[in-house]
Amino acid sequence: MKLLQLQLLKTVVNNGLNVSRAAEQHFLVQSAVSRQIAQLEEELGVLLFERRGKKLFAATPLAQFIARQTDAIELSLDNIRAFADDFRDTRTGELCIATTHTQAKYFLPQVMDDFRRRYPNVQIRFMQGAPAELVQMLHERQADIAVCTEELDEDPVLVTHRCYEWSHGVIVPPDHDLAEGALTLERVAR
Template identity: 50%
Template structure:
């Protein structure tokens, strides 16, 4: 057994057990992948993959247990290299950030700007996706940190750093009927609603508020992007419910924002990273800048 064979197992898992793609990932020919896998299974005395002919379908029970150990070995290897780079104060590399559109647009710009000034040799790679996929990116070591509101608390293998608390607002065109009188969930539920897709930007808090009031709003449009919601509110499709940070008084002066703090539970945006992952100093610096920016937005 050698380290390359264990790396091969990870490559196969990351490519959904595709021998050709795993070979490309390992920079070898496909026959070499098949041969190394055969040698490893022979040494262990048991197959690691379920097969249909030559096609790999998935891991056997033994394969599942071995992959858990391989993940630890891979993480240790990554940590060792990161520690060595950090010790040498290596200022080249890449910071991988996984986040949602809302955080990328409204929270990250200032911290990214400060990071670039301090670490000009480190590239920033930003992936915008759903919270579920952000967590997967952390586990696949394709992201160093994830920043979002939903789902992170469900994974106990993550370190969570609360970043900032925020509320939702309802947005309507000037002169809309909701701008007169006291806003309520009942009045909102009587209107066509445009808000976030399930799993994005506090959608669970919105559902909780209406559910506890036994109300069923007519959500006619759901999107991951606040700007998309604002666009269709401007077209008169209905009332938008978005994060308060997404309402920009200067750019959105044609829309009226109605505070929903007393109606919908607060949401908390969090920073997450793997518990057993060694964070280099430049990553810690970026997290500190995120927390400072979040604090500045609160004051």
């Protein structure tokens, strides 16, 4: 059962069983409306309209009930959309992010642009420190979240989520001794 089928049925019932008018209101052709109603009847296993030939003659009590229920469904959907809009638009408050200098400089600017667009009413405050200090800021509730690159010791009070894999590389000219072969610390030390 699809919402469009219910809406088409309701429109047909509310327009004196005029399928052409219902099709116009939904920017469809008449055959598409008839097909959707036939599919709904098939799915429910009952006729929703009494017919004389191909013309609809009367809406059954079930069709009238579905039309009324569709009003309630549409109202519920409107309420959900309105609530979602309010929820999205009214995100307010302050978010304090504790981070290392490297993260503040390279990673967070990319992420924060999108966050600020999505939640313009949230004020963001940053605190910087070494990884151990970030953990302390969280424990003391000075920060809401922390972002760092180092693996931290397991902490029963904190939850860690990996955001991305960080990779480092060494860049050398093509004629450098380290340009060929596997790179090891021993080769770098020579």
